[in-house]
Amino acid sequence: MTKIQNITILGSTGTIGVNTLDVIARHPQRFRAYALTANSRIEPLLEQCRQFNPVYAVVLNADAAETLRGQLRREGLATEVLCGPDALELVSSLPEVDAVMAAIVGAAGLRPALAAARAGKRVLLANKETLVMSGRLFMDAVRTGGATLLPIDSEHNAIFQVMPANAPDGLEAAGVSKILLTASGGPFRKATMDELSQVTPAQALNHPNWVMGPKITIDSATLMNKGLEVIEAHWLFAATPSKIEVVIHPQSVIHSMVEYMDGSVLAQLGNPDMRTPIAYALGYPERISSGVGALDLFKIARLDFEAPDTVRFPCLRLAFEALQRGDTAPAILNAANEVAVQAFLADKIAFMDIPRLIEDTLCSVSVGEVLQLEDLIAVDQEARQVAMSWIEACV
Numbered sequence: 001m002t003k004i005q006n007i008t009i010l011g012s013t014g015t016i017g018v019n020t021l022d023v024i025a026r027h028p029q030r031f032r033a034y035a036l037t038a039n040s041r042i043e044p045l046l047e048q049c050r051q052f053n054p055v056y057a058v059v060l061n062a063d064a065a066e067t068l069r070g071q072l073r074r075e076g077l078a079t080e081v082l083c084g085p086d087a088l089e090l091v092s093s094l095p096e097v098d099a100v101m102a103a104i105v106g107a108a109g110l111r112p113a114l115a116a117a118r119a120g121k122r123v124l125l126a127n128k129e130t131l132v133m134s135g136r137l138f139m140d141a142v143r144t145g146g147a148t149l150l151p152i153d154s155e156h157n158a159i160f161q162v163m164p165a166n167a168p169d170g171l172e173a174a175g176v177s178k179i180l181l182t183a184s185g186g187p188f189r190k191a192t193m194d195e196l197s198q199v200t201p202a203q204a205l206n207h208p209n210w211v212m213g214p215k216i217t218i219d220s221a222t223l224m225n226k227g228l229e230v231i232e233a234h235w236l237f238a239a240t241p242s243k244i245e246v247v248i249h250p251q252s253v254i255h256s257m258v259e260y261m262d263g264s265v266l267a268q269l270g271n272p273d274m275r276t277p278i279a280y281a282l283g284y285p286e287r288i289s290s291g292v293g294a295l296d297l298f299k300i301a302r303l304d305f306e307a308p309d310t311v312r313f314p315c316l317r318l319a320f321e322a323l324q325r326g327d328t329a330p331a332i333l334n335a336a337n338e339v340a341v342q343a344f345l346a347d348k349i350a351f352m353d354i355p356r357l358i359e360d361t362l363c364s365v366s367v368g369e370v371l372q373l374e375d376l377i378a379v380d381q382e383a384r385q386v387a388m389s390w391i392e393a394c395v
């Protein structure tokens with residue numbers, strides 16, 4: 001009998017976290033939800049504790065932790081409640097934890113994901129911001145820590161599935177000529193510049209194919225999500241920017257493709273449901289059921305492809321430029337984007353201000369080398385300050 005694997009889910013109350021628990025619940029003989037974490041929403045976390053009885057539950061804030069602790073005690077549940085960023089790192093690196101699902105949103109996910117990599121865990125990486133901010137540091141931590149890195153983003157998971165085993169020696173050695181990263185194009189794929197300038201948060205939160213948390217949904221609408229994924233693909237697959245091509249594919253059925261030197265193109269297809277990549281990574285190298293229905297090709301009937309338009313969607317261009325620039329440029333891009341998305345959701349800036357704010361922040365903050373984590377934390381803070389001043393000047 002195989003040993004039950006203990007899983008820490010960072011961000012268990014989010015979209016990826018909930019989908020991960022859904023897959024885990026289907027395989028009680030294989031997986032145990034060992035530690036669950038949230039930011040502040042203790043109601044869904046309490047419900048998860050009732051259902052999964054984890055050893056640890058972590059929240060960021062001390063008051064929220066006290067409330068959760070009291071409620072668990074009243075209900076006779078043994079889950080130990082911890083709080084704060086250090087506790088996130090602790091539950092990511094405990095010796096009894098086998099795998100860590102890194103599904104916190106934004107830069108807040110960086111430290112615990114890094115802790116999991118350094119502790120040599122199987123890291124299921126949904127938090128793309130980790131690789132965008134700290135690509136080299138994180139990949140070094142994976143190598144030196146002896147961790148196994150499995151991408152959760154559906155595109156990178158698809159590429160991982162169709163990439164040959166010798167790809168770590170470089171794309172050329174593996175006979176790969178290009179990575180084709182698919183994108184739905186978001187809800188405004190056909191919108192004019194004029195229409196884009198009028199977009200409201202409610203419209204932007206309405207993604208045509210995927211159900212996701214608010215930040216990534218807005219990133220999908222601006223195409224910044226694809227830009228972040230280009231940077232993620234660069235680090236995961238040692239691909240130079242010229243070897244990564246973005247292809248708009250509105251049906252979101254092909255999750256990405258790999259083009260080989262002999263002209264073959266291998267693709268991974270499936271219904272747009274994150275439980276497929278999650279189950280793939282949890283079960284790897286075995287295949288396990290995910291709860292996702294079979295793909296009905298007759299119902300889909302057609303698959304369309306278009307080139308992206310970086311004039312209407314400048315965020316994609318900005319991400320390519322930040323990747324080319326290297327060093328701390330992607331971390332500046334990421335920080336400015338996080339501030340811009342929050343400001344857009346709070347109705348403080350317009351949709352088309354998002355790329356303007358990011359571009360201005362990239363021009364204002366000096367790019368430097370990344371030697372250690374502290375360099376990234378410092379540039380992240382500086383970029384956030386610059387971006388917030390931009391917003392203050394704008395309102």
Ligand SMILES: NC(=O)c1ccc[n+]([C@@H]2O[C@H](COP(=O)([O-])OP(=O)(O)OC[C@H]3O[C@@H](n4cnc5c(N)ncnc54)[C@H](OP(=O)(O)O)[C@@H]3O)[C@@H](O)[C@H]2O)c1
Pocket residue numbers: 010011012013014015016017037038039040041042060102103104105106108126127128129152153154210211212213214215216274
């Ligand atoms: N959703 C998708 O389909 C999808 C696909 C591919 C990749 N991803 C990536 O996966 C990550 C998670 O996305 P999501 O859509 O699941 O996000 P989400 O639904 O917004 O969930 C975010 C999770 O992170 C927690 N959290 C938020 N801020 C935190 C902080 N400062 N410190 C600690 N925990 C914090 C939240 O806790 P509370 O509930 O308490 O706020 C929640 O559990 C993102 O990096 C995203 O780009 C998502």
